Amino acid sequence: MKLTRRSLILAAPALLVARQAWAATDPTPRASEGPFYPVEIPSDHDSDLVRIDSLVREAGGEILQLRGEVTDTGAKPVAGAVVEIWQCDANGVYRHPGDRRPNLRDTAFQGFGRTTTNSDGSFSFRTILPVPYPGRTPHIHAKIIADGRPALTTQFYRAGYGQNDRDFLYNRMSAEERERVSMAIRPQSSNSKTQWETDIVIVLPRRG
Numbered sequence: 005m006k007l008t009r010r011s012l013i014l015a016a017p018a019l020l021v022a023r024q025a026w027a028a029t030d031p032t033p034r035a036s037e038g039p040f041y042p043v044e045i046p047s048d049h050d051s052d053l054v055r056i057d058s059l060v061r062e063a064g065g066e067i068l069q070l071r072g073e074v075t076d077t078g079a080k081p082v083a084g085a086v087v088e089i090w091q092c093d094a095n096g097v098y099r100h101p102g103d104r105r106p107n108l109r110d111t112a113f114q115g116f117g118r119t120t121t122n123s124d125g126s127f128s129f130r131t132i133l134p135v136p137y138p139g140r141t142p143h144i145h146a147k148i149i150a151d152g153r154p155a156l157t158t159q160f161y162r163a164g165y166g167q168n169d170r171d172f173l174y175n176r177m178s179a180e181e182r183e184r185v186s187m188a189i190r191p192q193s194s195n196s197k198t199q200w201e202t203d204i205v206i207v208l209p210r211r212g
């Protein structure tokens with residue numbers, strides 16, 4: 005077939021559908037675990053990173069309700085998957101002996117949380133809006149472990165954050181990959197404390 009301008013225009017919707025179907029079933033892009041995965045899992049590692057059981061004070065920072073869904077490459081929810089997240093505190097310091105600025109650490113921030121997906125693949129965390137730290141744009145690390153599949157380790161970014169374009173890991177991704185690890189963060193008006201919410205989708209790699 006001779007490719008005229010008109011035939012290209014007519015074919016465009018079909019190409020678009022094919023591309024979207026491909027995008028929906030491709031696994032979430034992987035990213036390095038980085039140096040700050042906990043050396044030892046803390047005793048309080050629940051899905052509320054803003055509060056540590058033994059403390060009255062809550063962590064500093066702006067609260068983020070992080071909701072997500074874990075699916076397979078066929079867009080089917082994955083129940084019972086273990087989802088872990090970890091991130092630095094509001095001062096940009098990790099709860100990790102390798103962080104070089106321990107004196108600045110917010111001791112009320114849990115830093116790491118773990119949960120399991122429900123029957124519909126959903127999960128949620130109460131955490132803080134990620135902030136930059138030296139050398140990195142804001143991000144939340146995540147690791148997902150599900151039966152019979154290779155573990156997926158990745159990082160999620162704040163959509164539209166000015167510093168993203170200067171981040172060495174963010175820059176390694178294509179525009180489409182960036183889109184799939186970006187969190188669109190919306191204000192949540194129901195609380196007097198500054199609060200935000202976001203929804204993400206994590207697509208697991210195929211069974212090994």
Ligand SMILES: [Fe+2]
Binds near residue numbers: 038040140143145
């Ligand atoms: Fe990090």
